[in-house]
Amino acid sequence: MPELENFFNEVRNIIDLELNRLVPTVGTQPFRLYDAIRWSLFGEGKRFRPALVIAAGREFGASDKKLVHTAAAVEMIHTYSLIHDDLPAMDDDDLRRGRATVHKKFDQATAILAGDALQAMAFETIADDGSLDEKMRLQLISELSAAAGQMVAGQQLDLEAEGEKADVKMVERIHKGKTGALIRFSVRAGGIIAQVSVLDLQVLTEFGEKLGLLFQITDDILDVTSTSAALGKTAGKDVASMKATYPEAIGLDGARALAKQIEVETRNVLSPLCGDKSLLHDICKYVATRNS
């Protein structure tokens, strides 16, 4: 899908420019804090969630100018959650986005603070976005903060479920918070900014929910089947930590079959939408077949 690749590259350029503008430059005191924030933000990264904001928004005619701040805010929330989840007290990981995790490269205190700062910065970014009207900004902040809360609850459930026998309901519940909430928000945010109808926002919401599920199933599969080099993070980590995952709950073949089924369902959700849906279809296919 060369078109999708172009789109992802384009998003990466737009978002990296914006993040670079929003985050204090290296050389701002306290140096170590902003070094750490930039270290984590500017590693390899697909900018998948910002791509969802922009894809869903463009689909309905929103300009990039209106989408880019919220897309950057989503990436800040995502990055803060990665930094904190990687801490020794949580998932204890050394590798992320193809480089050392923040607490490895810097130290734990700096990692905790860098995450905290990124979370605050995300809400500040939307609050100060003069290209969106006030009501829209408040809706985005309200929904993004709720999603951030769900991510935390999902991570807590995930840690508590370590070592327990995973059943598929529990796996679904964990991931609905941990990964699903922010993916759902990203798709909705594009629709909210484009001021879509209530019905179209409903369709986007369902698409976001299914896509989040699909993303997590393939994430769990890749943890088993791929390499750390390809993923930019430690492969085989879920099994080693006895995490609740789809392959653990229903086997690798079961997880693959489920991914196929959810891929079809995700695409079908879009059928009531008018207009060109090729970008959203391509994203769905990408998530189902990705190898990193």
Next chain:
Amino acid sequence: MPELENFFNEVRNIIDLELNRLVPTVGTQPFRLYDAIRWSLFGEGKRFRPALVIAAGREFGASDKKLVHTAAAVEMIHTYSLIHDDLPAMDDDDLRRGRATVHKKFDQATAILAGDALQAMAFETIADDGSLDEKMRLQLISELSAAAGQMVAGQQLDLEAEGEKADVKMVERIHKGKTGALIRFSVRAGGIIAQVSVLDLQVLTEFGEKLGLLFQITDDILDVTSTSAALGKTAGKDVASMKATYPEAIGLDGARALAKQIEVETRNVLSPLCGDKSLLHDICKYVATRNS
């Protein structure tokens, strides 16, 4: 000052009711997360920052109904910062608000997540506050997120300064972020909600800045002169950790003299304001003479 005591008690009742309403009840899954959040929120605590929001707001005729959500949000941000600052990788403290710190009572992962959840909840609380108009909510979120960022930067500077010879400029810089930013915001928030004039907001801002400075000087003095039982947190911690403090930079007598001077300056800031300033005066006196 029995009137001030009544006021603090009243604030505590109002804020605790509101926090109790806003935070998911014990028995919400994941149990451990909400247990931990409630453990930290509902320890002993003066609710000093919410009191500032309410005092400044009432001074200019804002109703409690309009002030209480923002006041609760400020307490959430304050509490999240305490939970994270107490972590072993940061100030490594066992006692807070007269009880075990969250990572001691629960565990480090839960403490990190409880802090993260409280930060998100603070912004959600203001975004969803239907009693304030949209523009006002956005201004409060923008300023509160900026203050939260400054707190993080202050804590980072504080950790980096440990063991270094403290000079008074550095101490001031650390505390302007670490404690000052949220106290400044709290006073401003009362004024913003009461829709005061630009000039009056300027006065309140200066009052908040000076009061934050005064608060930190007396905090540093109490760390040396008081007991853990009176403070509800570990006394003597600053010296043991070789923190940059006022007594360390200018001696205990120097710090006491500075507090007296700043107390006068803080009160004088208020002179351009019309109306009854007795509550703000009393708060200033309380901060200067407090023993816990």
